[in-house]
Amino acid sequence: MGLILGIITGALLLACALVAVWMVGAIYYDVCDGAKWGRWVLLAWAVGVIAMFVVWRPLWQPIVALLGAESLFLAWWYRQKPSHDRDWDPSAAVLPRAVIAGDAVTIENVRNLEYRSLDDFTPHWENRTYHLSNIKGVDVIFFDWGDGLRGHPALVFDIGRDGRICMSIEARITKGQKYSVLRSLYRQQELIFVAADERDVILRRTKFSERQWAYLYHLNSSVEELKRVFLDYVNMINQLYKSPRWYHVLFTNCTTSFYKLPSRQVRWDWRVIANARLDRALYKDGRLDRTLPFKELRRLAYLNDIANTAPAAGFGDHIRRELERRRHER
Numbered sequence: 001m002g003l004i005l006g007i008i009t010g011a012l013l014l015a016c017a018l019v020a021v022w023m024v025g026a027i028y029y030d031v032c033d034g035a036k037w038g039r040w041v042l043l044a045w046a047v048g049v050i051a052m053f054v055v056w057r058p059l060w061q062p063i064v065a066l067l068g069a070e071s072l073f074l075a076w077w078y079r080q081k082p083s084h085d086r087d088w089d090p091s092a093a094v095l096p097r098a099v100i101a102g103d104a105v106t107i108e109n110v111r112n113l114e115y116r117s118l119d120d121f122t123p124h125w126e127n128r129t130y131h132l133s134n135i136k137g138v139d140v141i142f143f144d145w146g147d148g149l150r151g152h153p154a155l156v157f158d159i160g161r162d163g164r165i166c167m168s169i170e171a172r173i174t175k176g177q178k179y180s181v182l183r184s185l186y187r188q189q190e191l192i193f194v195a196a197d198e199r200d201v202i203l204r205r206t207k208f209s210e211r212q213w214a215y216l217y218h219l220n221s222s223v224e225e226l227k228r229v230f231l232d233y234v235n236m237i238n239q240l241y242k243s244p245r246w247y248h249v250l251f252t253n254c255t256t257s258f259y260k261l262p263s264r265q266v267r268w269d270w271r272v273i274a275n276a277r278l279d280r281a282l283y284k285d286g287r288l289d290r291t292l293p294f295k296e297l298r299r300l301a302y303l304n305d306i307a308n309t310a311p312a313a314g315f316g317d318h319i320r321r322e323l324e325r326r327r328h329e330r
Contacts, residue, residue: 082244111196134160151276184249232261
């Protein structure tokens with residue numbers, strides 16, 4: 001009996017400790033909004049928890065007290081709601097919306113910013129119409145952050161004479177806020193499905209952000225599959241336009257959100273989280289060109305130097321011609 005009680009007490013103590021550590025970030029970001037004075041609140045919380053276990057006996061009493069405090073905090077935390085009504089960063093201030101009329105899909109507020117820097121740009125939000133019958137193919141761009149783990153994928157749909165449209169699943173940040181892995185573990189950022197000109201999405205990261213390397217691959221896919229995936233994006237754009245959702249770096253990020261789309265199957269793969277290596281997984285699955293070894297394919301897919309010097313007119317056609325020329329000259 002004593003052994004069982006010891007195991008239960010140990011399990012409860014471990015659970016309390018884990019939640020208490022998680023609450024450090026939740027208090028700092030969600031209660032104190034990341035303010036400097038929040039550090040004093042964190043210190044008070046940590047000292048209070050430690051002191052409670054040092055001076056309070058028997059041990060089960062501080063455990064029960066801490067479980068009660070944590071339960072109340074979690075009840076408050078889960079009651080927080082995502083919102084469209086925030087002081088958004090100008091690049092994420094306008095949500096896209098789609099109107100479907102038979103074969104035609106009109107996407108409103110397609111982002112096409114002309115950057116001078118990340119914070120200085122000329123805004124352009126455009127309405128563009130695409131026809132499902134014109135869908136030809138899709139490319140995936142992987143942005144590698146250089147640490148071997150984190151990255152960001154974006155899909156570029158080739159819709160024939162209607163042009164291309166880039167879909168990028170991102171964290172919607174407020175004005176002055178920077179993307180932060182720690183911050184994105186808490187109720188700090190909403191989810192956004194960006195519909196944009198591919199030049200906007202590429203140059204934002206290759207030319208105007210630090211330490212992001214882009215690789216463009218063609219995805220092997222049937223036209224019918226592409227139509228389903230495109231409509232998945234369109235429907236999710238409209239859902240988010242009506243009902244905001246939280247972004248979470250582990251559970252609702254740029255790759256997990258993709259594999260939750262209706263036409264996708266959940267991918268149980270650690271590279272969905274450590275998505276800087278997802279291109280290797282797609283290569284292994286046969287979704288990328290298998291006529292070359294992966295390392296050579298990746299070298300030839302490197303985009304930064306080509307994109308950063310490409311003309312604005314015909315940007316998409318130019319970068320693909322140059323990538324193809326590099327492949328023939330290897």
